[in-house]
Amino acid sequence: MEKGTPPTWANTLIWYTDGSKMDTGTGAGVYTNGYRGSYSLGQYATVFQAETLAINTSVQVMLDRKVAGKNILICSDSQAAKSMDSTKITSGIVLECGNELADKLARKGSERRFIGPEPCIALAPCVVNMALSTYAKKKSAAEWDKLEGLRHSKKFLGATGACFPNKINRLSRRQARYAIAAITGHFGTGSMLLIIDDPTCRACNEDVESMEHLFTL
Numbered sequence: 001m002e003k004g005t006p007p008t009w010a011n012t013l014i015w016y017t018d019g020s021k022m023d024t025g026t027g028a029g030v031y032t033n034g035y036r037g038s039y040s041l042g043q044y045a046t047v048f049q050a051e052t053l054a055i056n057t058s059v060q061v062m063l064d065r066k067v068a069g070k071n072i073l074i075c076s077d078s079q080a081a082k083s084m085d086s087t088k089i090t091s092g093i094v095l096e097c098g099n100e101l102a103d104k105l106a107r108k109g110s111e112r113r114f115i116g117p118e119p120c121i122a123l124a125p126c127v128v129n130m131a132l133s134t135y136a137k138k139k140s141a142a143e144w145d146k147l148e149g150l151r152h153s154k155k156f157l158g159a160t161g162a163c164f165p166n167k168i169n170r171l172s173r174r175q176a177r178y179a180i181a182a183i184t185g186h187f188g189t190g191s192m193l194l195i196i197d198d199p200t201c202r203a204c205n206e207d208v209e210s211m212e213h214l215f216t217l
Helices: 047-064 092-111 126-145 151-168 173-185 211-215
Strands: 012-022 027-034 035-040 071-075
Touching: 012 047, 012 092, 027 047, 027 092, 035 092, 047 071, 047 092, 071 173, 151 173
Parallel strands: 012 071
Antiparallel strands: 012 027, 027 035
8 A cells, every 4th residue: 555545445435534723714624535525614613513514524425426335434533523423443544544635625624715704604602602701801901901090900910900800719818818918009018107117128128118129029
C-alpha cells in the first residue's frame, strides 16, 4: 500500500469524516472513493456540530445513491463518533491515511467564507452561553468605567473591577474583609490615620504609608 492511500476491503464502502474550526469559520470534510465533500458552516458552528454533520452527510449520500449489499465503515477520530451507536475503527493506518484527507477537506471548508445568513445551523448551548457571558463582562466593564470617583479602587483593579465581587465570594469572611479594605483604601494605614498620627511608613520610614506603598514593599 502506498503511503497516503486509504486502505480498501472487498465489498466494503469506507467513509472518512472530520470537522475543523479556525478563526475564519467552521468546516466539515467527507471523503470516500468517488466522493469528496468540503462544507463551510460559518462562524457559529462548533467542531462537534461539524463532525456530526460530516457523519450524517456520508449517510445521506449513501441513501441518495441507494447503496445496498455492502459493508459500511464510517471512520472518524472525533468525539461525535464516540457518542453514536456505531462500530469504531481505531486502526492507525485508517486514521493516518483516510482521516488525513478528510481533515484537509474540513480545513478547506473552515477557510472558505460561508455564503448566506448566519447561523446556518442551530446554535449550540455552549455558544449561546459564551456570547451571553462575553456581553455581560463587557457591559459590566463599561458601567465600571463610567462610575465617578473610586480613584483608589480603579487604580488597583483596573478593568477587572467589574468581576471583583465574583472573586470576593470565594474568600472566607475574614479574608474578604481584609481584601475589601485594601482594595478600597479603607485600611488602618498611616495615610488614612493622617489626622491623628504620622503618615510615614512604619516599615521603612521612607514614604507615606498607603496601600499602594505597602503593596510595593
